[in-house]
Amino acid sequence: MTRKLLFGTLVALILVPTSSDAHRPQTFDADEIITDPTISWTLPGTFETGAELYEFELEYEAPFTAPFEIFSPTSGGNAAFRPRYAVIGPGFPEPTNDVLEQLPEGVTVPEGSGVFLELNDAPERYVFFEGVMRRVLVSSGTIALRLAAGQHKVVIWAPAQTTGRFMFGFGVEENFEGGGFDGVFENWSAFAY
Amino acid sequence: MLTKSAFFCVFIAASVGQASDNFLGIDKRRLTVGAPLEVDVVGFAVGVHPELLWRPFSEDSGLRLRAASALKLGSEYTLLAPVSLGVRWQTSSVRLVQAELGTGLQWKAFLVPDSGAHQRVDWYWEAGLSARIASAHRVGLMAVPEFGLANITAGGLSGTFGLGLALRVTWSMAL
Numbered sequence: 001m002t003r004k005l006l007f008g009t010l011v012a013l014i015l016v017p018t019s020s021d022a023h024r025p026q027t028f029d030a031d032e033i034i035t036d037p038t039i040s041w042t043l044p045g046t047f048e049t050g051a052e053l054y055e056f057e058l059e060y061e062a063p064f065t066a067p068f069e070i071f072s073p074t075s076g077g078n079a080a081f082r083p084r085y086a087v088i089g090p091g092f093p094e095p096t097n098d099v100l101e102q103l104p105e106g107v108t109v110p111e112g113s114g115v116f117l118e119l120n121d122a123p124e125r126y127v128f129f130e131g132v133m134r135r136v137l138v139s140s141g142t143i144a145l146r147l148a149a150g151q152h153k154v155v156i157w158a159p160a161q162t163t164g165r166f167m168f169g170f171g172v173e174e175n176f177e178g179g180g181f182d183g184v185f186e187n188w189s190a191f192a193y
Numbered sequence: 194m195l196t197k198s199a200f201f202c203v204f205i206a207a208s209v210g211q212a213s214d215n216f217l218g219i220d221k222r223r224l225t226v227g228a229p230l231e232v233d234v235v236g237f238a239v240g241v242h243p244e245l246l247w248r249p250f251s252e253d254s255g256l257r258l259r260a261a262s263a264l265k266l267g268s269e270y271t272l273l274a275p276v277s278l279g280v281r282w283q284t285s286s287v288r289l290v291q292a293e294l295g296t297g298l299q300w301k302a303f304l305v306p307d308s309g310a311h312q313r314v315d316w317y318w319e320a321g322l323s324a325r326i327a328s329a330h331r332v333g334l335m336a337v338p339e340f341g342l343a344n345i346t347a348g349g350l351s352g353t354f355g356l357g358l359a360l361r362v363t364w365s366m367a368l
Contacts, residue, residue, distance in 0.1 A: 075237070075268035129305050129308055134236025134356075153232065
């Protein structure tokens with residue numbers, strides 16, 4: 001009877017359907033940061049001085065829609081940190097002077113490009129439990145952006161030279177082919193704690 | 194409810210040692226209790242993971258059924274695992290050093306401030322070594338990879354995926 005019970009448990013394990021919507025981990029020091037902009041990615045970073053600027057580029061051959069958000073890991077008193085980001089590229093509204101003033105120093109908007117600006121300043125932000133790596137993160141809020149064909153640049157910075165850790169996430173399609181977890185093992189503390 | 198379940202499991206493991214020749218109708222000589230300290234290295238958390246092992250087939254069998262409960266405190270959440278059920282194979286307990294392999298299912302609740310309890314079922318594996326330090330006592334080390342299988346929600350079970358790796362410093366006592 002006990003053996004049958006054990007066998008039944010093993011069969012049940014195999015039959016349980018599994019799925020997830022995990023982002024592919026990547027780091028900003030990679031030779032090519034985003035190798036395929038149509039899959040989902042997550043990138044961790046740290047503002048040690050608050051003056052750092054994180055950037056990466058996205059090149060789309062056709063219009064593409066994807067959700068974007070920036071997270072603050074809650075460990076180590078980091079929950080109050082509110083990093084900002086902007087997506088600069090064709091198809092977004094032409095920036096007003098107010099928007100241009102909000103961008104960090106040295107960031108320019110090419111002619112013909114517009115800006116999506118996320119100031120991450122909502123009074124209430126939602127707390128997200130990320131079950132793959134068991135992280136608790138505070139999100140700027142998910143927003144779906146319609147990206148026109150062409151080259152886009154994502155810029156991430158800290159307001160008023162505040163310091164803290166962040167994880168930037170975008171995209172939907174899960175894809176870990178070709179060493180998709182390599183970034184995790186090489187940067188364990190950034191992803192796992 | 195989760196907290197009550199955890200305390201119940203811990204109480205059973207602790208009280209077994211005080212029973213007479215039988216515990217709930219089971220021959221005590223087939224039982225082992227353990228109280229490992231455990232550290233999660235995927236999502237940092239530290240706590241205790243008391244367990245009760247039962248040899249159902251014979252006193253000399255290497256196969257044990259395992260029931261356990263865990264409570265761990267982490268930097269981002271509190272992890273309560275009210276019930277784990279599984280099997281563990283151990284080499285001969287006569288030897289000084291004993292190898293251990295196990296597998297089973299674990300019900301987990303990640304208690305997240307401002308977000309509630311995120312419950313799921315994980316499939317865990319165990320691999321470890323222990324050494325005899327007294328006639329009935331052993332200490333050892335164990336690695337426990339874990340894989341999230343299904344979320345437990347108000348709507349029932351839904352498939353998921355999750356990673357986990359725990360490291361245990363084990364102590365066990367054969368009754």
